[in-house]
Amino acid sequence: NAGVTQTPKFRILKIGQSMTLQCTQDMNHNYMYWYRQDPGMGLKLIYYSVGAGITDKGEVPNGYNVSRSTTEDFPLRLELAAPSQTSVYFCASSYQEYSNQPQHFGDGTRLSIL
Amino acid sequence: AQKITQTQPGMFVQEKEAVTLDCTYDTSDQSYGLFWYKQPSSGEMIFLIYQGSYDEQNATEGRYSLNFQKARKSANLVISASQLGDSAMYFCAMRNYSNYQLIWGAGTKLIIKP
Numbered sequence: 001n002a003g004v005t006q007t008p009k010f011r012i013l014k015i016g017q018s019m020t021l022q023c024t025q026d027m028n029h030n031y032m033y034w035y036r037q038d039p040g041m042g043l044k045l046i047y048y049s050v051g052a053g054i055t056d057k058g059e060v061p062n063g064y065n066v067s068r069s070t071t072e073d074f075p076l077r078l079e080l081a082a083p084s085q086t087s088v089y090f091c092a093s094s095y096q097e098y099s100n101q102p103q104h105f106g107d108g109t110r111l112s113i114l
Numbered sequence: 115a116q117k118i119t120q121t122q123p124g125m126f127v128q129e130k131e132a133v134t135l136d137c138t139y140d141t142s143d144q145s146y147g148l149f150w151y152k153q154p155s156s157g158e159m160i161f162l163i164y165q166g167s168y169d170e171q172n173a174t175e176g177r178y179s180l181n182f183q184k185a186r187k188s189a190n191l192v193i194s195a196s197q198l199g200d201s202a203m204y205f206c207a208m209r210n211y212s213n214y215q216l217i218w219g220a221g222t223k224l225i226i227k228p
Contacts, residue, residue, distance in 0.1 A: 033216075042118075042205055042218035058215065090159060100147055100166055103216065105159035 002026050006091050006106035013081040013113050021076040021109050023091030031096040032074040033058075033103060034066065036087040043090065049074055050096065081113045116141045118206050120219035127196050128227050134181070135191040135222050137206035146210045148189040150180070153203040153221070162204075165189055193224075201226045 007022045025032065030051045035043040045058030049068040063085055065077040074093075078085060088110050092103040117140040127133045139148065150162040165173045165180045173180040181190040193200055206219040 040220075042220045043207075043216075044218075045215055048215065088157065092159075100164050102149055102151075102161035102164060104161070107158050110157075 004091055004093055004104050004106035006089075006109050008109060009107065010110045011112070013078075013111065015081060015083065015113060017081050018077070018079050019081070021078075021089055021091075021111075023074045023076065023106060024072050025074075025091075025093040025104070026072065027093060027104065028071060029093035029095055029104070030071065031094045032068065033092045033094075034064070034074070034076045035090045035092065036060065036085075037090060037108075038087050046076065046089075078111075083113045085111065086113045087111060116143075116208065116210065116217050118208050118217050118219035120204075120206055120222050122222045123220075124223040124225070126225050126227055129198060130195055133193045133196050133200075133224065135193075135204050135206075135224065137189045137191065137219060139187050139189065139206075139208050139217075141187075141208065141210060143210045146208055148180070148182070149207045149209070149216065150178070150189075150191045151205045151207065153205065155202070159205075163191065196226050198226050198228060200224060 004025045033048045034046040037043050044060045047066040049055045055066050088108045090108050091106045094103040095101040119138045146167045148165045152160045163175045163178045165182045177194045179192045203221045205221045207216045209216050
């Protein structure tokens with residue numbers, strides 16, 4: 001069982017470059033999330049989706065975009081990379097209908113903007 | 115505003131001792147859930163235990179238990195008979211049943227000494 005898969009695991013970008021962080025899950029979860037984790041900090045929600053075609057902003061959406069064309073995939077796009085976006089990015093999914101169900105996380109993408 | 119507070123940035127505990135990690139929360143909602151996650155040095159987020167606001171008994175999962183004191187708005191994680199493999203960051207998180215977002219604490223770094 002793959003669970004939540006994120007690619008790439010590591011990436012270095014130059015300021016102003018763009019990239020897409022990929023996230024796919026095989027658990028048929030309706031709800032998916034993107035978080036960022038800065039060093040020594042907890043997680044902050046960037047965007048989330050409650051189903052295919054439906055996305056919404058979280059706490060720190062500026063500089064990011066998402067799309068959800070299928071249940072399985074929830075890519076995160078950085079359009080103009082900035083040093084402040086250096087972070088570890090986590091994708092997660094859950095059965096939100098059952099509120100006691102935890103979010104399942106991918107292994108993270110470590111992104112450095114230089 | 116909803117908030118999670120973890121007041122212990124770091125803890126050192128002797129192997130085989132029990133350890134309590136503190137978590138207090140602030141919410142005006144009556145229905146909510148509390149989660150604990152473990153993040154080893156390898157970086158992945160591992161779900162440990164869940165407590166619902168209406169659960170009458172404290173949650174337990176193997177060596178993990180949750181000391182839930184609703185009136186004091188605390189949800190402390192207790193790890194019995196600590197092991198070297200318990201060394202990790204531990205995060206407390208809260209979700210209200212009215213929305214989709216998890217609110218995260220800043221985490222506690224636990225180091226188990228042999």
